[in-house]
Amino acid sequence: MGACELSQYQTRSGLTALRDLAAERDWPPLIWTREQGYHFCASEVELEEWERVWASEKLTAFRSVITGTLAPHLALFPRSRWANYLNTQIEAVKATLEMAASQTG
Template sequence: MRKRSPAAERHAELIHIALMEAAPAGLPLKRLMGACELSQYQTRSGLAALRDMCGEREWPPLIWTREAGYHFAASEQELEAWERVWISEKLTQFRRMITGTLAPHLALYPTSRWANYLSTQIRAVEASLEMAASQTS
């Protein structure tokens, strides 16, 4: 696990308190910043630290949705929906990397060991993400 600064942990604790007070509703970033009296940078580093702390302390996962802002996942269905959206976004990023960078690399240097290795690995990750992002369980 990555080491966190004491400041990030303090910010995470402030954010945790603010979100618990707002529960079950969440808080958009700007309102969360105001509630904790933190800058945008401090809030974002606190959110990252809080995500780690949630895993370490077995708290409900911290998620962000357009409708509620930052909040703790309230149900398994909500968490699964959020995970599918997150995975779908990563799948899009992988596909853009393949078509925008890796494919041109292979076109320029078809015998490149690195590009061929990377293509094989990324295609495997792409297939796994595609299955995880699908709507069927």
């Protein structure tokens, strides 16, 4: 951002466009790690580790929604069709993310 004098939004948009272009052209995925920063990665082991970390971060966000918002909503309105539907869907996504984030994949 600093070197190009771009805003955070512009930088994020540019990285998204670069990821899309890489996918269209069959380039390796663009990922970010602490050790290397942004880089194209063709290592199966490194990609699987990055994907597990990504899934784990999303799992944490889903758990926060469940415990902080959805569970209290259901406690207040246990017959809410919307809250019950959302709870079912989020629990399914949570189970999938738990499997994806596990090291035994």
